[in-house]
Amino acid sequence: MxxxxxxxxxxxxxxxxxxxxxxxxxxxxxxxxxxxxxxxxxxxxxxLEPFSSVMIGRQFVTLLRNSLIACLGAVVFGIAIGMLIAYPVTRLPVPPAFRRGLLNWILSLRFLPPIVVVIPFFDIIRRLGLYDALGSLVLLYTVFSLPFATWMLRGFLLEVPLEIEEAALIDGASRLRAFFTVLLPQLAPALLATAVITFALAWSEFMFGFILTATQRSQTFPIGVASLVTQFQIIWNEMAAAGTVAAIVPILLLLFARRYVVTALTFGAVREKA
Amino acid sequence: MTPYLLVAPPVLLLAALVIYPLVYNVVLSLRNYRTGEFVGLHNFARAFDDPLFFASLRATGVYVSWALATEILLGLALALLVHRTIRSGWARTLIYVLFFIPMVTPPVVAGVIARLMYSPNYGVINVALAKLGLIDTEILWLSEPGTAMFAVLSVDVWQWMPFVFLVCFAGLQSVPMDTVEAARVDGAGGWRLFRHVELPYLRSLLMLVVVFRFTDTFRVFDHVQVLTGGGPGASTEFLSLYLYRIAFKFFNLSYAAALSLFVLAVASVAFAVLGRYLGKEVGE
Known part of the structure; x- marks a missing residue:
């Protein structure tokens, strides 16, 4: 055996x-x-010539910059907005039906197929003149990172005992003050894990970037990778170099946060030891 | 008051970025996109006479069922195998990392890797098969409907069997030791131990895995776009790829919107199933 x-x-x-x-x-x-x-x-x-010809010759450094902006935007907004949901449903008195409804609604975004959103979104942003703009990607990446960010933050908040804030509240601190001076420092590692996972998921996103951008002004890195796969002549070493760069970012980040990944992907249903 | 004040901005944002587009989709689907005139349910009726839509539906069905069955059977079997035979901690960590890496590789890159493996002039799979004496003429993996389907499926299984494995492995470790010991004392080994002791613990996790894998395979796009682009012919043109072509190659957003509402309905059923079976894990 x-x-x-x-x-x-x-x-x-x-x-x-x-x-x-x-x-x-x-x-x-x-x-x-x-x-x-x-x-x-x-x-x-x-x-290392294939790397330099992709990154510099084909200007993929621009795509790298675009990806960084879009993903960091998603991280910042995703965590801030996720916190606006996770904090009240774990820390403040709300009816259980409200809490369950809100969390399930956020969770349902995980099951919303991107093609369903991208069709109307394309028409809307084209009319608004926001086609091929990094801003529309930041918005969508934020929305689609919310199920993970919110549910992770909720999980972490449930682990911090209520007494910690209550002590500060009794000492006369406002809720806001207690949140920033007492709760947030406790959550620092949790925020880092959430940020890393949100970043890596946004980094790997393909369909929105593929459909809503047209030029290097706003294309993300995976779109560049896909553009090197052409029907007729593929330059193998350049395609592989771009693929290597695209893969190494989430692999390294998520290996670093690997304790949390399966738990995040299953919304807390799997608790991990590894 | 405050809790509602706090959740107001996110709810408004989601209303603007999710609910509004979905309503917009319904409006789109009732129009002729080119002229803008109201055409009622014409776009929905059209789907019934669209052989390409049915071909795409069938291809998606084939893809979803093969991917789900293979990933779940292999992942579960592997979890059991590792759980029963590998004891040492460092070996388990090594296995964990080995299966973790493909899972977090961007699907586009998985497609690129597959391209490097399957392509006729640079691919190594043909070379390996020839060396082993299994084939004597090159297989044109991406040019034949059957082998192209196999190729796109193999990428899905390669990436996501590890997810099933990691979930099942974690589940097996949560089975209480004394329950397993008691069963062993009563003479339950191998299959019976799995069937009557471990499987009940895994049941809800397996349901969860089925729902997640169904959702993701049903909407598959990224690696297929890179590997076959839906071809050859329309043999791997799954629903997302077909809708992409209608909306962004033929610019018939209205027809695509109508079809996308069908995709949304199927995804909603999957989500409803998740809520019903996993109330405990995710409803809380």
């Missing part, structure tokens, strides 16, 4: 690691490697 386990896992390790190996090594290959068939399994030499 144990041997079976080890063999199966070894096979899966190949199935899961080799594709990454292939992408990363494709990204550092010189063009000559692509004229051999089959391509050598190890790059004939290692070059």
């Amino acid at each position: 144990r041997t079976v386990g080890v063999v199966v896992l070894a096979l899966l390790a190949v199935v899961y690691l080799f594709p990454f190996y292939w992408m990363v090594t494709t990204a550092v290959r010189p063009l000559a490697d692509f004229y051999q068939f089959p391509a050598p399994i190890f790059p004939s030499e290692v070059t």
Whole structure:
């Protein structure tokens, strides 16, 4: 039984690691490697030229900047707005039906297919003259990060004992003051985890960016990656280099916050130890 | 008063950015997009005579059922295997990280990776199969309907079987030790231990996984757009891709809006199922 386990896992390790190996090594290959068939399994030499030609030659640094702005916007607004919902439903006296209704409504956004929103949204922003503008992406990324941000914050708030604020309230502090001076410092690690997960999810978003932007002025990084996949001539090493950059950001961020990821993705139904 | 004051801004924002667009969609769907005139239910009636819509529906059905079945069976089996055979803490952490990484890779990148694996002139899958003696002519994975469907499905399974695994594995670890011990003393091993002791603990988590995977496979877009673009022909043109083509290639937003309301209805059913079966986990 144990041997079976080890063999199966070894096979899966190949199935899961080799594709990454292939992408990363494709990204550092010189063009000559692509004229051999089959391509050598190890790059004939290692070059960073594909990265520089994508990032600088094709100006993907602009897309990187756009992604940073859109994702950081989603993080800031998503957490602020998520807190405006999570705080009252966990800390203030509200009817249970109101609390449940509000939280479920936010949760339902997770199940709203993006294509349903993007069709009317396209027509609306085109009429408003906001087509191909980073601002409309920030708005949508904020909305679609709300289910995760709100539910994570709610989970974290439930773990902070009420007595902590009550002590401050008894000492004469206002609710607002107690929130900022007592509760918020307690929540610092929680806010960081929420920010990281919100950022990574927004970073990976594709459909909104694909449909609502047209030029490098507002395209996000994944849109650039997809634009290198063309029907006829694919420049393999550049496509792989862009893919590597696009993948490394969420992987590193979420490995750092990995304790919270499965819990966040299942809205608290799975509590994790790992 | 204050709680309602606090939630007012988010509610207004969502009204403007979610409810308004959905209402707008209904209005769009009742018009002729080009002329703007009111056409009643014409766009909905049109769907019934649209063979491409039905083809897309069927492709989506095939995709959803294969992806769900494969991911859940493999993920659950793997969770059991690791739970039963791997004891050491560091090995478990290593396995965790191995399966965590594909899950958090952007779907577009998963599509790019698949492109690097399946493409005829650079792909390694053909090379590997030829080396193993399994094929003697190249398979044009992305040019045949059947193999293209397999390719897009394989990306979904590769990315999301790990999610099922991680959820089930966490669930298995929450089964109380003494319950398992008691069952073992009573002579329950292997299959019976799973069927009568562990499965009841996993049931609600499995429902949750089904709903999440259904929702995400039903709306699939990103990696398919990169890998096949819906082709060859319309063989992998799933609903989101078909709606994309109608709305943004043919610029018939009204017809796309009508079809999108159908997509919304199906997604709403999935959400309702989640609420009903998982009241405890998510309703609270």
